Amino acid sequence: DQQVKQNSPSLSVQEGRISILNCDYTNSMFDYFLWYKKYPAEGPTFLISISSIKDKNEDGRFTVFLNKSAKHLSLHIVPSQPGDSAVYFCAAAGGGSNYKLTFGKGTLLTVNP
Amino acid sequence: DGGITQSPKYLFRKEGQNVTLSCEQNLNHDAMYWYRQDPGQGLRLIYYSQIVNDFQKGDIAEGYSVSREKKESFPLTVTSAQKNPTAFYLCASKTSSTDTQYFGPGTRLTVL
Numbered sequence: 001d002q003q004v005k006q007n008s009p010s011l012s013v014q015e016g017r018i019s020i021l022n023c024d025y026t027n028s029m030f031d032y033f034l035w036y037k038k039y040p041a042e043g044p045t046f047l048i049s050i051s052s053i054k055d056k057n058e059d060g061r062f063t064v065f066l067n068k069s070a071k072h073l074s075l076h077i078v079p080s081q082p083g084d085s086a087v088y089f090c091a092a093a094g095g096g097s098n099y100k101l102t103f104g105k106g107t108l109l110t111v112n113p
Numbered sequence: 114d115g116g117i118t119q120s121p122k123y124l125f126r127k128e129g130q131n132v133t134l135s136c137e138q139n140l141n142h143d144a145m146y147w148y149r150q151d152p153g154q155g156l157r158l159i160y161y162s163q164i165v166n167d168f169q170k171g172d173i174a175e176g177y178s179v180s181r182e183k184k185e186s187f188p189l190t191v192t193s194a195q196k197n198p199t200a201f202y203l204c205a206s207k208t209s210s211t212d213t214q215y216f217g218p219g220t221r222l223t224v225l
Contacts, residue, residue, distance in 0.1 A: 009153070032212045043117075043203055043216035044156070089155065093212035099144055099163055100171075101214055105155035 003027045004092050006104035014112055019077040021107050023090030026071065031094035034101070035064060035075045038087045047088075048075070080111045116140065117217035119204050124222045126198075134189045134220050136204030145187035146205040146214060149173065156203065162187055163209075191222065198224045 005024045013019045023033075031052040036044035050057040050064045050073065057064050063076045077084055090104040117138045126132045136145065147159040158171030162181040176195025181187055187206075191198045201221050205214040 034213060036216075041201070041219065041221065043119075043205075043218045046213055046215060049213060099161060100158065101212065103156040105153060 001026075002105075003030075004090055004102045004104040006088075006090055006107050008107050009105075010108040010110070012110045012112060013080050015082055016079045019075075019080045019084065019109055019111065021075040021077075021088050021090075021109065023073045023075075023104055024071060025073075025092050027092070027094075027102075028071070029094050030092040030102075032092070033064070033066060033073050034091045034093070035062075036089045036091060037084075038089060038106070044089060052094075077109075080109075082111050082113050085109055085111045117204060117206055117215060119202075119217040119220050121220060122218065124220055126222070126224050128224055129193045131190055131192050132198075132222065134191065134202055134204075134222065136187045136189065136217060137185055138187075138204075138206045138217075139185060140206060140215070141184070141208075142206035142215075143184070143209045144207050144214075145181065146207075147171075147177070147179065147187070147189045148203040148205065150201040150203060150219075159189065159202075198222060 003026050034049040035047040037047050038044040048059050048062045066073045087106040087108050089106045091101040120135045144163050146161040148156040157173050160179040162168035178190045203219045204217040207214045
């Protein structure tokens with residue numbers, strides 16, 4: 001059973017516009033959420049995270065929003081740049097294990113010039 | 114320069130052979146992890162180790178083995194019992210005080 005779901009396998013946006021990547025989770029025990037960015041044939045790079053006690057965290061062009069009641073989080077990238085084109089993974093921590101992350105399957109973002 | 118290294122970047126083996134993938138970190142991290150990535154599958158946890166001389170199975174441990182004799186090193190052996198070993202393998206590590214894992218560059222294993 002997939003506890004972290006990224007229902008959009010891909011997303012295409014124009015340069016300069018907003019990119020919104022979505023993630024849903026089912027385990028209400030998750031208390032920390034992370035976004036990673038991954039280029040082909042490279043390891044994922046940590047992007048931004050949010051604790052369950054917050055509903056928003058911002059870092060430059062990247063903002064993560066958390067809606068606990070809906071068990072939903074989203075990553076906003078504004079403005080989008082061609083270099084943002086990559087696969088984005090949502091991950092969740094907690095859920096009874098302090099050492100494991102549960103990953104979604106990823107969303108491929110393509111930013112067109 | 115602190116970081117996580119995985120070697121080699123590309124590895125080819127014949128079917129039926131065991132192969133060991135290297136993962137080293139000089140970040141003084143306590144926990145280390147091995148993931149496998151297949152197209153459309155995301156990252157799946159193979160094994161993890163919270164401290165030296167201790168490790169636990171992840172979600173897809175069958176056909177794999179690990180050791181953690183040193184804090185800096187967490188090698189993964191892909192045995193001949195692993196039915197579909199061709200994949201991209203990722204090593205990660207973290208401190209005990211955070212949930213954020215940091216990843217190495219990965220090893221692409223191809224079994225011919």
